[in-house]
Amino acid sequence: MATLMGTRVYANGKKIACKASDGKLVADRPCAQTGVMGLSQPQSDDMADYQEIPVMQAQALVAEKAPWLEGYxxxxxxxxxxxxxxxxxxxxxxxxxxxxxxAAGPDSVLVAGSLKVSGLLTDCHEADRMQLYVLGDVEARDLMSFSEVVIGGAACVERLVYLNSLNDYSFSVYGDLSADGLVEEGMDSWVGGEIEARHVLSLQNQIRQGRGEQERDYPGADGDDATEVFLPEFLDDGYPKMAEILAALREGRIVLK
Structure with missing residues (x-):
């Protein structure tokens, strides 16, 4: 019998699917997403073509397609x-x-649907700061953010979500977030739905959860310390070595215990 745990579904202890922001379950593909915008999943990279549009046009599109993200x-x-x-x-x-x-950048990016990345999703490529807005769901093997990210649906990450903007920017997920590890090291972070992660580490105590009157500091954010989360080679005096972690994820290596 399958049991719902946050955004993932388990049968006999084995992960078999992920719950997207529209509530549907897609079996046979761990962390598969159907997309909050109701669009079908592309079968190739053909839809990776993009357009360059003005800021005000992009903002109007966000307001039209995802009004629930107003203020985020x-x-x-x-x-x-x-x-x-x-x-x-x-x-x-x-x-x-x-x-x-x-690697999103140097221009800010708007995905007017869902985003699936089989490898590492990062921002600030050739940029000091940028904005990555995805109106639907996000699925990735790993996610590292150094600037501003807004996800209008669910975030389903197979391994690590690592957030560090030196306390300058924010990471917002309107729906649920699931990952093996969620690490915040200097990022104003908010998840409107449920958080499901084996490790949650908030070094700056900046993870909040819930919407409206239900928003609160995430109670599980101080459950681990870095030595319980990362392999020893990715720590320096008990703190994560960000550059080494990024390099390892780019190579597809495991950094979590």
Whole structure:
């Protein structure tokens, strides 16, 4: 008998599926997502084509397609007023699948559907800061963020979610989040739905959970310390070595105990 645990479903102790933001379960593929926008999953990378659109057009699209993200997703937030007409947003107009890693940047990115990355999903590629907004669900093997990420659906990550923006930016998931490890080391982090992770480590105590009046500090954020989460070679005096972790994830290596 399958038992629902956060966003994942287990049968006889084995993970068989993941619950997407629309409540549907997709069996046979761990962490498979159907997409909050109701779009079908692409079968190849053909839909990875993108358009460059102005900031105000991108913001209008967010308001139209994902009104529940009002107050969370705002491309105008980190754009100087005198550059807003010259700044472009990279728009992926539907569901997108990347076979391998996806490093978002240097332009900010809007995915008007769901995003599936078979490898490592990162931001700030060739940029000091950027915004990655996905209106649907996100599925990835690993996720590392150094700037601002907003996910309008669920986040289903097979291994590690690692968040560190030196306390300058935020990571927001409107739906559920599931991962083997969730590590916050200097990122204002919020999950509107359930959090399911074997390890949760909040070094800056900045993980909040719930929506509206139910929002609160995540009670399980101080359950582990770094020595219980990471393999010894990825620690320096008990703290994560971010550069080494990033390099290992790019190579597909395991960093969690």
């Amino acid at each position: 997703a705002d491309f105008r937030r980190h754009v100087y007023p005198w550059t807003i007409n010259e700044t472009v947003i990279r728009l992926y107009p539907g569901d997108v699948v990347f076979d391998g890693d996806f």
